[in-house]
Amino acid sequence: MSKKEVSKGNEALMEAAVRAGCRFYAGYPITPQTTATEYLSWRMKEIGGQFVQAESELAAINMVAGASMSGTRSLTATSGPGLSLMTETLSVMCGGRIPGVIVNIQRYGAGIGGIQGGQSDFYMVTKTFGHGGLTGLVYAPVSTQESVDLMVKAFDKSEEYRVPVVMLTDGSMGQMMEAVALPDFIDPPDLSDQPYVAGTRNGRVKRAIFDTPWFGSSPNMADNVEQAYIAYEEMVQKWDETEVMYEEYMMDDAQYVIFAWGTSARVAKTAVKTLREEGKKVGLFRPITLLPFPKSQIAALSKNKIKAALAVEMAVPAQFYYEVKLHLNNDIPLGSYKRSGGYMVLDEDIADAMKKMM
């Protein structure tokens, strides 16, 4: 871990990727991601890696898939509209069990939306990676420090499970300057033996590395596909036990819970502190992995202890709220405080919304 230095969120995160052994980046400029792409345009060359300014996000994610199939740790970064274009290939990467890390520096809204930070891509990355219903892991850091700390893990897990890993930050986190201790440099791993890596000629011909698992023990292609997808589902279900990450803040004696993730959680923490100063027993529950979602941890919150809860997000219509509601005990009233993005959620508004439920 290096000494703390002040860095812009996007740049620190890209430097963390380099230190994590990433040696290929392809990206297409989109606000608020551009500073990430600009940084790696020179940094990758400096470290002996490859940088390609792609013709589109669609091309960028395919370059990442191609780089992964060469055995190189590879990365792209984008924002909502770009992620929409990438979903085709995220689906292919899940199906083909091809790793890669995708940073989505969220902006708000549908369509072009707005360039300020938002959290309205929650459903898009937690329900299915493109068509077909397969998913990878989704990390949602709260700060630049947490994002750089998660970057090594993102690559490791992407390769361990052979799935794409999405990291969600947002426009405000990306532009914010704050003190950060960057992770140590690690050497890029040797992935040449991996089944998804082509052209390494170590042992056998890897004919037809393909996104749909047609070939297997059965002469019937549909059987092979079904078996592979059953195994995929079992893998995803196991993540509920092994890969869930979350933070609890002042939850020990809490009678009220605020649920929030990413930037909203950072603001919500201030609201919790304010309410605590007023003598209200409020805690914060913050999922760090949105996929797997901390389902059982939320379900375990007791109605005998928790009187009410509030879900906070920068998304209108609400998305995260419904996910929390799905798992929270039905006898605990759950409120929703949300802004559409473009506007930050405010700690005094969060505190007011929570107090209204007391």
Place this chain on the structure above:
Amino acid sequence: MEKVYERNKLLANFNTSFCPGCMHGTAVKLICEVATELGIEDSIVGVMPIGCSVQWGMFVNFDTFGVPHGRAAATATGYKRNRPDNVLVVYQGDGDCSSIGLCETVHAANRGENFTVIMINNQVYGMTGGQAAPTTLPGQKTTTSQAGKNIEEMGNPLNLAEMIAGLPTPKYVTRQTLHTPKGVLAAKKAIKKAFEIQIDGGGYSFVELLSACPTNWKMTPGNAVKYMNEVVTKQYPVGDLKG
């Protein structure tokens, strides 16, 4: 007895699933023969696109990887930049390469990526049942141009090789045909030249190969060859366009 011919070792030891009269099989065989002649059996890697062309990846004894429809040149870019010593063959049909993948195709060509694109042009979407492609000829009947392709609505045939030859970066751009023995020999020579450029680190090469699709043209293989001679090669003249 002297052995004068044998099945190329890079071809899998089973029959292809291409239709009778289709020339994909010839193209795949030529790629394998050239790879053997150049001694690149251990470094050749193929890209499997979407469409009939995808099948080639299952018929060859070297590593091949799949890509989404149209994205071959982008995926190939990410691969080849990191494995510069492998010889990368991006094998695509005309719909994949010149319609849904036009953007990726042209930009990879313009960046001068050091790989070879081989585009099989049979003027229709084969695997999906013979719909019109950007390459479909004026008046040609397909399942989506049942009265014959109307260029007022669907545009003129897209001569992709000429388009790519107009860019300053590509090193070698050619169109060859697989419907005559002379054409097959010239096609093999073209593939060899393209691979040699790539092996020397010379940059991007594009080889368009005209093929018949008797199944979707609703012709016998024999009539399809005649049609290629009399009609197709008039729209798509054969020969080197650049380099």
